[in-house]
Amino acid sequence: MNLKQYFADIFNGVKSLATGMKVTGGYFLRHHKEKITEQYPDNRDTLVLAERFRGEVVMLHDENNEHACTGCTACELACPNGTIKVITKFDMTPEGKKKKAVDTFIYHLELCTMCNLCVEACPTGAISMANTFEHSVFDRSTLTKQLNKPGSKIRAGVE
Amino acid sequence: MFSLENITQIVHTWLYENMHPTLALMVEFAFIGVLVIALFAFLGLVLVMMERKVSSWMQLRLGPNRIGPWGWFQTVADTVKLIVKEGMTPNNVDKLLFNMAPILVIIVSMVIMAPIMFAKGFQIWDINIGVLFVSAVSSLSIIGILMAGWASNNKYSLLGAMRSGAQIVSYELSAGLSMLTIVVLTGSLKMSDIIQAQETGWWLFKGHIPAIIAFVIFIIAATAETNRAPFDLAEAESELTAGFHTEYSGMKFALFFLAEYVNIFVVCAIGATLFLGGWMPFHVGNWEQFNNIMDYIPTPIWFFGKTFFLIFVIMWFRWTFPRLRIDQLLNLEWKYLLPISIFNILLVTVIALAGWHF
Numbered sequence: 001m002n003l004k005q006y007f008a009d010i011f012n013g014v015k016s017l018a019t020g021m022k023v024t025g026g027y028f029l030r031h032h033k034e035k036i037t038e039q040y041p042d043n044r045d046t047l048v049l050a051e052r053f054r055g056e057v058v059m060l061h062d063e064n065n066e067h068a069c070t071g072c073t074a075c076e077l078a079c080p081n082g083t084i085k086v087i088t089k090f091d092m093t094p095e096g097k098k099k100k101a102v103d104t105f106i107y108h109l110e111l112c113t114m115c116n117l118c119v120e121a122c123p124t125g126a127i128s129m130a131n132t133f134e135h136s137v138f139d140r141s142t143l144t145k146q147l148n149k150p151g152s153k154i155r156a157g158v159e
Numbered sequence: 160m161f162s163l164e165n166i167t168q169i170v171h172t173w174l175y176e177n178m179h180p181t182l183a184l185m186v187e188f189a190f191i192g193v194l195v196i197a198l199f200a201f202l203g204l205v206l207v208m209m210e211r212k213v214s215s216w217m218q219l220r221l222g223p224n225r226i227g228p229w230g231w232f233q234t235v236a237d238t239v240k241l242i243v244k245e246g247m248t249p250n251n252v253d254k255l256l257f258n259m260a261p262i263l264v265i266i267v268s269m270v271i272m273a274p275i276m277f278a279k280g281f282q283i284w285d286i287n288i289g290v291l292f293v294s295a296v297s298s299l300s301i302i303g304i305l306m307a308g309w310a311s312n313n314k315y316s317l318l319g320a321m322r323s324g325a326q327i328v329s330y331e332l333s334a335g336l337s338m339l340t341i342v343v344l345t346g347s348l349k350m351s352d353i354i355q356a357q358e359t360g361w362w363l364f365k366g367h368i369p370a371i372i373a374f375v376i377f378i379i380a381a382t383a384e385t386n387r388a389p390f391d392l393a394e395a396e397s398e399l400t401a402g403f404h405t406e407y408s409g410m411k412f413a414l415f416f417l418a419e420y421v422n423i424f425v426v427c428a429i430g431a432t433l434f435l436g437g438w439m440p441f442h443v444g445n446w447e448q449f450n451n452i453m454d455y456i457p458t459p460i461w462f463f464g465k466t467f468f469l470i471f472v473i474m475w476f477r478w479t480f481p482r483l484r485i486d487q488l489l490n491l492e493w494k495y496l497l498p499i500s501i502f503n504i505l506l507v508t509v510i511a512l513a514g515w516h517f
Contacts, residue, residue, distance in 0.1 A: 010495060010499075017479075017480065020479045020480060021475060021476075021479050023479070024217040024475060024478055024479040025217075025475065027216065027217050027218070027219055028213065028216045028217045028475075031215075031216040031217075031219055034219050035219050035220065035221060036219045036220070037219075037220050037221045039221070
């Protein structure tokens, strides 16, 4: 190591350290304006979560209490840890044919890892990820949910 | 005008008039002990709080904000928690050394308090080899750390203690040499003489570039000696869980923790005394009026202001820089800091001999 290199090393080292200290020093002076902490239980009313946040799987229902789930069980097959169980039944169409439909869509929140594979597998866009996250309950069994609302039926035209 | 010097003088004369000299001396010892313990408790509370607030503000967080106004009582609650916790001694440790180590570490940091001048005429012991005393005693704390690491009977603790030993022994050198530059300029090892010599300006400004280089090296070495990030290899949470105090809990752990913060205070106080004039107000040469205005600020405020400024700088280092590897650490000391400080001390000697400083 020659002498020029030695002093260049010292100079560059000090310079990069000073750059780092400038960043943190700037934060220290501006912290009251730029602070990023969410004071969660206090700001529950104004809390805004990102669109892509995955809190739980929900089935989308419109105002007529209709959903888009055909009971194809693609989501059940896509799920890596058996979170979803779709119980199907056979509806009679007006032409007198039997048609597969969802009877009970069971979702085990306690097993779900929010991997989003079921949502991607769904051919009709019936389920999606909601950004609710306050899931703690006193009884584990309440985490097993039925996603299709009682009395709901498949929207007309969805195959 | 209010001054701590008068108070100590009044207490001193009153004790010696009313008591046998030996008894009076004993009472003074007891006073000093109580004051030092009170200072330790104060430093433990304030510095931990300061560290947490500084770190959170540098990372755009809020920091502790639940207990008391803006969370200022958080450390009080932490202290209560540590006191009521069980001080466990594991089964296979060397019980005597294990229990002795935290006490030794805290005693060492208490002893270094002796020559520090907190205000004008407010000092425990104005020993004539003050700087030497400080550098000699401060390296004793490594014995406590090695003791803790060895007695814990745990490989993490032992590794942490060994690293800490290598680090403190090597950084002691450049810290000592940078302290020596000021001793060369002053011509005395006595703390009061060093402060008196800065009456016309602090050594950092009077000593030209060598004093500034010595100051920078001193701050780096002080950070390393107190085992703080970026030199916290002795603890290195990611590799050694907590280093030498892995096996400690409750109040025994708290003593190590307290000793770390007190050591920061001590090295910053020494730095403030040597380079920034201790309690000496900011004086510029012979501007009489400016100097008189500066004298109105009480001397303890000057001392603690400078010390806490240096503590802030060391905290700033901690929350900015990533940790060094062990070979990088020793490279920095033996290839950079030590040669530079040796050249620096030569320069300072020339300056002092030729009388070029102000």
